[in-house]
Each structure stands twice: as C-alpha cells, then as structure tokens.
Amino acid sequence: MRNTVGIQRKDAIACRCSPEMRRNEEADWLDSPPKQMNSTCDVLVAGGGVAGVPAAVAASRAGARTVLVERENFLGGTGVTALHRYICGLYANGSSEPTATLNAGLAREVVVRLRALAPSSHPLPMGRGWGFPFEPAHLRTVYESLAEGEAHLTRRICSTVQEVERREDGSIASVTVQTPEGENIFRPRAVIDATGSGAVLRLAGAPYAPAPDPNRQPGGCTLHLVGIEGDRALLAIKIAWHLGRLPAVEAVGLPAFGGFAAGCDEGEGFCRFSFSQEVAVHGPQVIQQRLEQVHAVLAAHVPELAHSRIIGRFHLLDRDGVRLVGDWELDEASILEGRKFPNSVARNAWPMESWSSEGGPVYAYPPDHDYYGIPRRCLHSSAVPNLFATGRCISASRPALSSTRPMGTCIALGEAAGKLAAIYR
Ligand SMILES: Cc1cc2nc3c(=O)[nH]c(=O)nc-3n(C[C@H](O)[C@H](O)[C@H](O)COP(=O)(O)OP(=O)(O)OC[C@H]3O[C@@H](n4cnc5c(N)ncnc54)[C@H](O)[C@@H]3O)c2cc1C
Known part of the structure; x- marks a missing residue:
C-alpha cells in the first residue's frame, strides 16, 4: 500500500531553507532525476515542533536510533512561529503559585533551560491556571541544544515526509522523506506523527477524526506590534472596550478580540484575535487584510496604539485539527473528574476551551x-501497529483535545510517545 495523498513534491520545498539551498535543490531536480537513498532507523519522528523534539530526544535517550524529520530549517514548530507568550499546560490549577511542573522529565527540563536564559521568569496566573512566560527565540535555542546533545539522534531539517508505505499486516514498512539531498526512504521500526496536522496519519491511511466542518471553532492569530506608547498594563481592557463600542458598520468583518500581552521590549505587544471559519476559508491574504484593518481601527481609537506598527503576524491557527483514532479516546468526563489511569503517560490540568465567533471562550x-492522566492508548493507532501520534493529534474527543493541546502538555506527550516508540517491537 503506497499513499501520497495530500502532500505533493512542491510542498517539499515550501520551507524556510535559504534561497541558495532551495535554488540548488530545484536545479538538481531539473538537471537530473532526484537521488534516492535507503536508510534504516528504530524510530522516525515526523515533525520537529513542540512535541516532536521531546519525542525524538526521549527515543534517543532510550537508546533507539532515531531520525527527526522537520520541513522547516529550525526546531520548535508553533512554539517558535505562532507568537505565543506563555507555555500553558505545565502546572496544576489553584490560587497559589505552583512550585513544580505536573510532569517531570523533559517538561521540567525545558522550563529549567528556559529559566537559565531568562532567570526572572516564573509562572503567571491565567484564569484558574498558570502559564510560564517565554521568548519563542529561547525555546528554539533550548530545543536545538536538546537535540544537538543526543548521541542516537539524527536531524533532517528542510525535509518533508511525503509518502508512507504499509505492509500486508497494516504496519508501516517505509517512510519517504524529501530532503535537500534527494529522496530518502527510511524503514523504521516505529513512526511518530508529530506534524501537528496528522500528515503521517493521512499518508498512512490510518483512521483519524477529521476536523469537523461546518461548526468549526474560530481559529486564532496574533499581531506583533511595536511603537506602543504609555502604559501597557490596561491595554487588554481598553482594546476590548473600544472594539465593543465600534459602530456596526465599522465593526463588520472584524475578528473577535482574544487578549493582549506586553512584550519584553519597550513599546512591544501582542494582540490576539479569533477569526470565524467563514473568514478563514477566504485564505491567508484576506486574513492579512483584516488584521491590517483591525490594526488601523485600533490605532484610531486607542491612544497608546496611535503610532504602533505591525512587525509580525501569525497565520490562523486551527483549533479543530486532525486527531488520531487510537486504542482509546480521551473524553470530557475523564478530564472534569480528574481521572487517573493505570497506564497514564502524562498528567494535565489545563481546562477545556470552547470558542465561538459570538463571544470569548468558555472554560471547563x-x-x-x-x-487527570492521559493513557498511553491515546497515543497509539488502533489500526497501524507501529504508528504513534503525539502533540495536537492524539486520540481525544474534540472538547478533550482543547485541554491536551497546550504546549506544556504537548512536551510531556512528545516525551511519552518517544519512550513508547523506542520500546515498540
Ligand atoms: C489559536 C491557538 C492558540 C494557542 N495558544 C497557545 C498558547 O498561548 N500557549 C500554549 O502553550 N499553547 C497554545 N496553543 C497550542 C499550541 O499552539 C499547539 O497545540 C502545540 O504547539 C502543538 O504542538 P505540536 O508539536 O503538535 O505541533 P507543532 O508545534 O505545530 O509542530 C509540528 C511540526 O511538524 C512540522 N511538519 C508538519 N508537516 C510535516 C511533514 N510532512 N514533514 C516534516 N515536518 C512536518 C511542522 O513544520 C512543525 O514544525 C494554541 C493553539 C491554538 C489553536
């Protein structure tokens, strides 16, 4: 069984590799047929994002010959690109500042390493929970140094998983990766889908729960601003107040405001918005225009933003992604009652979030x-024996996934997947 659904060769070069590297790559393809290499490994991790790097590091630390495939030219995924300010899902909820992460292992190690780069950081209250403030560039440094130090880990950046072949018994026989040097066919013992989009699940033809359509939750995106003047402490309230009082005609098509966080530099800040799926279907260009429009409206109404400039924006992050159909599906009741399982591989306390276009989120x-515990069965495919999924693609109901997808939980889930894949026989 060979499957290339959904990912075409052109996507293989849609990464942030240097233009020179890309030109050489394209030239190679024009002049000669792509080179093909065959390699074996114990564990192949697809996706070097928030969950993928801990997965690869854990597998390597367990002694497995591990290959980490990442299509971009850096590690850290949405943790680096999505302009997030806080790592959520690391701590228990409650009124007193937590002193330790819920999960030991790599989640704790990442926090320790981040703190070494920003010693004054400590958990900050977010609703009834806690978030750990971080700089995306620091996370990238931490992830790259974690991966670099691993004896059994090979990194393949600027490389895309684009084909998966299965055996008669349903297990994955090979994974084809487009690398800058050519096509590389790996024959891993176990595969981890840490792509955040279920790319391997789809390529393997493994059962998965697709994102529901219609009734999808609004996606989220962030505007990175500089040049903010005056006090930033009350900006979240001021922005919400002004947007809420816009005349109907001016407010048409504007996204729902999701919050504001001050950046570390003077005058720097991050505005979060949610766009309904009706807007999202029009594509990134329409989203960009809307973001510029909302910034202009804000600059006209909020004095602190009058001279602010946009220096970055992150495209829409989908709240309803592809989920594995695993040996077991995590449900809402288990989360609300704080259920523990004998085979739990990660702990989590982040609430379930329900977003709608009409208002802000509702938390449970x-x-x-x-x-609550997340059992290892949520990470293992029900149909493909040597396939695991981690990060935001685990087997969980749609509401349950909104609790398990924060980065802190994804780090622990990544580590768990790496350990499980390393011992898979
Ligand atoms: C709107 C929104 C806001 C959020 N805000 C926060 C927040 O403030 N704090 C927080 O802690 N969490 C937040 N989250 C959750 C968090 O962003 C993600 O759920 C989490 O980072 C997912 O991690 P991941 O490892 O599964 O995916 P990613 O970090 O996206 O990693 C996937 C990696 O796989 C790579 N990849 C994809 N396809 C391929 C392929 N075919 N071959 C090779 N590589 C591939 C990608 O380049 C990427 O690096 C938010 C989520 C949403 C939807």
Whole structure:
C-alpha cells in the first residue's frame, strides 16, 4: 500500500531553507532525476515542533536510533512561529503559585533551560491556571541544544515526509522523506506523527477524526506590534472596550478580540484575535487584510496604539485539527473528574476551551490542585501497529483535545510517545 495523498513534491520545498539551498535543490531536480537513498532507523519522528523534539530526544535517550524529520530549517514548530507568550499546560490549577511542573522529565527540563536564559521568569496566573512566560527565540535555542546533545539522534531539517508505505499486516514498512539531498526512504521500526496536522496519519491511511466542518471553532492569530506608547498594563481592557463600542458598520468583518500581552521590549505587544471559519476559508491574504484593518481601527481609537506598527503576524491557527483514532479516546468526563489511569503517560490540568465567533471562550476545569492522566492508548493507532501520534493529534474527543493541546502538555506527550516508540517491537 503506497499513499501520497495530500502532500505533493512542491510542498517539499515550501520551507524556510535559504534561497541558495532551495535554488540548488530545484536545479538538481531539473538537471537530473532526484537521488534516492535507503536508510534504516528504530524510530522516525515526523515533525520537529513542540512535541516532536521531546519525542525524538526521549527515543534517543532510550537508546533507539532515531531520525527527526522537520520541513522547516529550525526546531520548535508553533512554539517558535505562532507568537505565543506563555507555555500553558505545565502546572496544576489553584490560587497559589505552583512550585513544580505536573510532569517531570523533559517538561521540567525545558522550563529549567528556559529559566537559565531568562532567570526572572516564573509562572503567571491565567484564569484558574498558570502559564510560564517565554521568548519563542529561547525555546528554539533550548530545543536545538536538546537535540544537538543526543548521541542516537539524527536531524533532517528542510525535509518533508511525503509518502508512507504499509505492509500486508497494516504496519508501516517505509517512510519517504524529501530532503535537500534527494529522496530518502527510511524503514523504521516505529513512526511518530508529530506534524501537528496528522500528515503521517493521512499518508498512512490510518483512521483519524477529521476536523469537523461546518461548526468549526474560530481559529486564532496574533499581531506583533511595536511603537506602543504609555502604559501597557490596561491595554487588554481598553482594546476590548473600544472594539465593543465600534459602530456596526465599522465593526463588520472584524475578528473577535482574544487578549493582549506586553512584550519584553519597550513599546512591544501582542494582540490576539479569533477569526470565524467563514473568514478563514477566504485564505491567508484576506486574513492579512483584516488584521491590517483591525490594526488601523485600533490605532484610531486607542491612544497608546496611535503610532504602533505591525512587525509580525501569525497565520490562523486551527483549533479543530486532525486527531488520531487510537486504542482509546480521551473524553470530557475523564478530564472534569480528574481521572487517573493505570497506564497514564502524562498528567494535565489545563481546562477545556470552547470558542465561538459570538463571544470569548468558555472554560471547563479539572479539579484544582489535581490533574487527570492521559493513557498511553491515546497515543497509539488502533489500526497501524507501529504508528504513534503525539502533540495536537492524539486520540481525544474534540472538547478533550482543547485541554491536551497546550504546549506544556504537548512536551510531556512528545516525551511519552518517544519512550513508547523506542520500546515498540
Ligand atoms: C489559536 C491557538 C492558540 C494557542 N495558544 C497557545 C498558547 O498561548 N500557549 C500554549 O502553550 N499553547 C497554545 N496553543 C497550542 C499550541 O499552539 C499547539 O497545540 C502545540 O504547539 C502543538 O504542538 P505540536 O508539536 O503538535 O505541533 P507543532 O508545534 O505545530 O509542530 C509540528 C511540526 O511538524 C512540522 N511538519 C508538519 N508537516 C510535516 C511533514 N510532512 N514533514 C516534516 N515536518 C512536518 C511542522 O513544520 C512543525 O514544525 C494554541 C493553539 C491554538 C489553536
């Protein structure tokens, strides 16, 4: 069984590799047929993002010969690109500042390493929960240094998983990766889908729950601003107040405001918005225009933003992604009651978030000072014996996934997937 659905060769070069590297690559393809290489490894991790790097590091630390495939030219995925300010899902909920992460292992190690780069960082309250403030560039440094130090880990950046072949028994026989040097066919013992989009699940023809359509939750995106004047402490309230009072005609088509966070530099800030799926279907250009429009409206109404400039924006992040159909599906009841399982591989206490276009999110929390467990069966495909999924693609109901997708939880889930794949026989 060979499957290339959804990912075409042109996507293989849609990464942030240097233009020179890309030109050489394209020239190679024009002049000669692509080179093909065959390699074996114990574990192949597809996607070097928030969950993929911990997965690869954990597999390597367990002694497995591991290959980490990442289509961009850096590690860290949405943790680096999405302009997030806080790592959520690391701590239990409650009124007192947590002193330790819920999960030991790599989640704790990442926090320790981030703190070494920004010693004054400490958990900050977010609703009934806690978030750890971080700089995306620091996360990238931490992830790259984690991966660099691993004896059994080979990194393949600027490389895209684009084909998966299965055996008669349903297991994955090979994974074809487009690398800058040519096509590389790996024959791993176990594969981890850490692509955030279920790319391997889809290529393998493994059962998955697609994003529901219609009734999808609005996607989120962030505007990175500089040149903000005056006090930024009350900006979240001021922006919400002004947007809420816009005349109907001016407010048409504007996204729902999701919050504001001040940046570390003077005058720097991050505005979050949610766009309904009706807007999202029009594509990134329409989103860009709307973001510029909303910035102009804000600059006209909020004095602190009058001279602000946009220096970055992150495209729409989907709240309803592809999910594995695993040996077991995590459900809402388990989260709300703080259920523990004998085979739990990660702990989590982040609330379920339900977003709608009309208003802000509604949160449903597990008990304070407690957590629920995520069983290892949520990471294993029900149909493909040597396939695991981690990060935002695990087997969870749609509401349950909104609790398990924060970065802190994804780090722990990545580590768990790496350990499980390393011992898969
Ligand atoms: C609107 C929104 C706001 C959020 N805000 C926060 C927040 O403030 N704090 C927080 O903690 N969490 C937040 N999250 C959650 C968080 O962003 C993600 O759920 C989490 O980072 C997912 O991690 P991941 O490893 O699964 O995916 P990613 O970090 O996206 O990693 C996937 C990696 O796979 C690579 N890849 C994809 N396809 C291929 C392929 N075919 N071959 C090779 N590589 C491939 C990608 O380049 C990427 O590097 C938010 C989520 C949403 C939807």
